[in-house]
Amino acid sequence: MLTEPNAVHIDPARPLLIVDVDEVLALFMHGFGRFLAGRGYEFRVDRFALFQNIYAPGAEAHLDIETGKTLFDDFFRFAAEDIDPAPGAADSLRHLALGANIVVLTNAPDYAREARARWLIRHGMDYPMIINSGLKGEAVAGLAARTPRPTAFIDDLIHNLNSVEEAAPAVHRFQMVADPRLRPLAPAALERHRRIDEWPLLQGAVADVLGIAPA
Numbered sequence: 001m002l003t004e005p006n007a008v009h010i011d012p013a014r015p016l017l018i019v020d021v022d023e024v025l026a027l028f029m030h031g032f033g034r035f036l037a038g039r040g041y042e043f044r045v046d047r048f049a050l051f052q053n054i055y056a057p058g059a060e061a062h063l064d065i066e067t068g069k070t071l072f073d074d075f076f077r078f079a080a081e082d083i084d085p086a087p088g089a090a091d092s093l094r095h096l097a098l099g100a101n102i103v104v105l106t107n108a109p110d111y112a113r114e115a116r117a118r119w120l121i122r123h124g125m126d127y128p129m130i131i132n133s134g135l136k137g138e139a140v141a142g143l144a145a146r147t148p149r150p151t152a153f154i155d156d157l158i159h160n161l162n163s164v165e166e167a168a169p170a171v172h173r174f175q176m177v178a179d180p181r182l183r184p185l186a187p188a189a190l191e192r193h194r195r196i197d198e199w200p201l202l203q204g205a206v207a208d209v210l211g212i213a214p215a
């Protein structure tokens, strides 16, 4: 349960994997949709967006963005642990951790820190966690500088991957979208970042760039 990147222990003899939570280790949209249903709203997976996908039952126009943001805040306050892990994520991290440092880098709200840490532990992903805010390039560059070995970064959002490319171009970047419903909707930038949406395949590709055994 750490926020300060410098407080995270990184073994400089090992490569580093930095990994996002929502839509990478966790099926966020799925859990958020369940929460919204409990509040009497519909979550429609119409586009790769958050607030524009929330509707009153049967409505044609999505809910106003402010109400959507309030529901998002409430989800992280009251239901942050009620999300399912992405299939294969914990297994893959367990294998990769045999050869690499692993750091979880999430943009969850700070008030959800303990809930998120408990969730990671409960699902077999007890790795150091950093709460980030905004683009991830700076945090990734700082972490990658702490080992001379290769670093890999996994996120579902192109703007985070772009920001890492700009701040730390040597870091190997992978886009992963864990929820099959979102995959066809999620924009990719294949000329800039590799895209692998299944954990077993991603595990092999990450092991390869980090120079460690695949399993």
Ligand SMILES: [Mg+2]
Pocket (backbone or CB within 6 Å): 020, 021, 022, 023, 024, 155, 156, 157
């Ligand atoms: Mg994410």
